Amino acid sequence: MAPAPPGSQIAPLPSNLPFRLVSKTIGQGAYASVRKAVPHNAPKPVIAIKFINKDHAFKQGRLTPKQIKMEILLHQHLGKHLNIIHCLGSGEDALWTWIAMELAEGGDLFDKIEADEGVGEDIAHFYFSQLISAVGYMHSKGVAHRDIKPENVLLSAEGDLKLSDFGLAALFKKDGQLRLCNTVCGSPPYIAPEIVSGRRSKRADVLDVGYAANICDVWSCGVVLFVLLVGNTPWDEPTMRSEEFKEYVQTGGHTSDELWQQLPSEIVSLLRGMLKIDPATRFTLDEVRTHPWFTRKNAYLSSSGRNANPVGLATQMLSQLRIDFSRPPTQSQRGFSQEEDAMDIDSDPRRSSAINLLSSTQPETPVAETPFDWERPPRLASHDGISASQPNQQPVYRTQTIASTPLMSQLPSSTQDMLSQDPSMTQFSQTPGVPLTFTQAARKFADVLPSYSMARFISPHALSFLIPLLLEALHRLGVPAPPFTEQQIEEAEMTGSVSIRVKMADGRRQGLNGHVVIEKAVYDGVGYNEVRFVKASGDPLEWRRFFKNVVLCVGDVVLRPS
Template sequence: MAPAPPGSQTQPLPSDLPFRLISKTIGTGAYAFIRKACPKVAPKPVIAVKFINKEHAFQQGRLTAKQLSMEITLHTYLGKHQNIIQCLGSGEDVYWTWIAMELAEGGDLFDKIEADEGVGEDIAHFYFTQLVNAVSFMHSKGVAHRDIKPENVLLSGEGDLKLADFGLAAMFKREGKIRLCNTVCGSPPYIAPEIVSGRRSRRTDLLDEGYAANVADIWSCGVVLFVLLVGNTPWDEPTMRSEEFKEYVETNGRTTDELWQKIPIEIVSLIRGMLKVDPKARFTLDEIRTHPWFTRSNPYLTASGTIANPIGLATHMLSSLRIDFTSDPMSSQSQRSKTPQADAMDLDSDNSMSNVRANLTFLSSTQPETPVSETPFDWERPPRLGMYDGLSASQPAISHNRPQPQPLTQIPFLSSMPHPTQDLLSQDPTLAQFTTNPSVPLTLTQAARQFRDILPNYSLARFLSPLSPTLLIPLLVEALHRLGVPVPPSCTDWERSGEAWIRVKMVDGRRQGLNGHMVVGEISVNGESLSEVRFVKASGDPVEWRRFFKGVVVGVGDVVLRPG
């Protein structure tokens, strides 16, 4: 059983579950973790089950029983849509509430998008179209999402978009009557300005005057489209404290910010319409759907709104991922913001509401970051690694008597390894991002039959090295120090199943919480011993996590195994 969130390690999972758990942890939330399950007497269908620890959520966090009940009610009410994760059922016992959901077999969309680069126009248009389809369906049923951001945009096994996480969803229309929402919620880079700037005289998390939640969703969709195109958000928060946002407002959207210069002019008009500061002037869904860029033809899009060429799209996306080993790991565009660090949008490491009020700190979400990543969850290993000789998908092959090699004197290239090892590793999609001219190996595309054969559901934030963990871990810690990421003194003291875990708890370039672990272990590939470093995100923006991963890889670049 996967370890439970802090404060709940002694609480067993419900014993009367109507399904069989078949995986370790595949994801975490503020108060929850997710595992795979299937029927008790059959191997399929495979679903995802979210376990929420009620004591931790209600007593130590800021979630209420009413909010949890509303999440289940609204998610169930939405029913089935091809671009929305479907709720399949729920239940509870004394300690846990569980929600059974459709499994997003393709993993995170934005884990597969290059930070500071984005994707091509066709792919951006494809996924934006599917996002609008999902939001349109929700709004037609009177439900607003209120937390549209990359963390909540997943993929099916075929590569289609799936909108997830309805913990902040709200009913804005019922029986034809519109109601305004007052709860302050969302992530600052994606939240609408009317929510941030609203007057809060009674409570820091409630506005005196309500906002139209469906119109706020439009703003968030506009920011997501921006990120798809350039791999970064236009600002860290929509307030005049942000220099980027301030210039955007003062120039009526004609900003000189370099990120905007990367966007084709025909798309800029759409984004400006969605990012109108005045909610009443903001584009409606009908105006978005009739915009010339939205109605353009797309080779990846079928008439029914599903993916037309999954292999081609996945190949294009994988070949767009590239890590430049000659770059400065500190030169990321995420560092461009000059917004003062000590202000009302800063991350508070203590998430109790009493501290929020005492420090006049505004937490951006009713499901804030929690110490969940303090616990090393028993994460499911990437299944593709099971093809390597001597490696189990659940238990790494550790050679404790392995002779310690000397530090490398030259960059380790795949071509220096025995041909059988080269043949196995050439089928690993994660290696493609380390090539000088990114391309997808023919051995991978020729055998591919579906989207996930090219772009797997597990994170591509991973690298291999011929160095042993003993020599590699100090280099990783040094790279973290150069990036300004705090490393706990005892971070590498504990091992589980031959793996060392380095906890990462930081504030990203947009001053949002970014938490997870770097997992260092040994694998055997056709008899060759290699170290594997996995970057396991527990919470935070997947684009920022990818940016962090790139910074560490460049920092230890000379020891990373590369094709060539």
């Protein structure tokens, strides 16, 4: 891996922090990274610290000190709300600005939703209700988010929604007076059309005539609801360059797109109201809240707006994560772009084919080629019977024939028992459902659906066998990946781990970046390899789709339930 450029995230972190860092990276942007921390001399509470590299942000990210200060001020101004990440404090030194925040212990919401499938109406309604609660509260404080998208929707340990990342937030109302915003910002699949179509005669990122940022938030919430329901966005971007959007406009929302055909008419009427092209006729939040579908009863939603059944909700969501090995990988327009400029997405973290967008503190693609420094899932970091401290133990199943991959039922019973408690194993079962033994001891949402990503699998094959196989799968999918020499593969086998850096354009032409990490894990004294797909930036659903496609390419080496 190439070393990070000067001034990037490997600059030494501040030494005089009023808390103790207790993790490696758990989240990352182009010049911001997130780690866990606890108070000095105490194990709790665990909080999240966002570190913004000032030199990198100002020089490469085109951010100003005023913009970072505004993010902190607006986040603090919001105060406490159930569905918004709480800002706990901030500070800086010569190299870094840091923001201390409430930790979203449940991880990413959209990492737990099946790509191209979505969730059922009840779960979609539950999370949409909480999103509207968060946005409505923000608007009551005069603040618009301006970057509502799956990446910024997190979860608490109980499975309640937490809206995050206020790097693009703006004050649209002060002292009762409304003001328009002029900055072009947001993510193309979720951005409102009036931002894209506005005239820009002076600067590419500034509109001549401003827009109402709170009304743009309503549009973005509508797109998020669509994604919750079907597992995909309705279009790449709200311009006539997108065939799907073009048909939506020309038919007055009565599109023939098969994704829309899946939706009940009551939901479609709500979506059409939120996705009105003319912002003057678009639903207000009050109109959303009084819509018949929004006011429907929901067993998951308590009277206080919280998750009324955390274990039941998590179990239902986990049962919907399923990989069908009988299907081929998708390489359609909703799969991966194979355009010549797929790698050029990195040239501007918020660039799209028709939109020049301003970057925030968590843009789409990392600029810095930082070494892999991500926190390992706690299940592997420390667990009875699983040891990451025995990296040189060779897997028992060393046969170089793919057909040799056993089923879980062929493993020792103690290993079967251990793996049956791993939630990520259920996605490879061809029978829907979650084992009762897995859920009966659960007390909260995170006991069933942990914060770490489900984008992982276990294989008994040697690391030296898996590396070429994964590289070939990436090649088949049109995903650029660095070549590996035989010597590098031998070194990886010796050390027991390797990281393959992947940078691509997703099916919506947005930057999607991360690592495919292979690490040895030991179960009952027997060595296996865990393959983790660690997203650095980009849409969580697109990353889930990428993971599924790779698994379908290498399916015969994946350890599966019987």
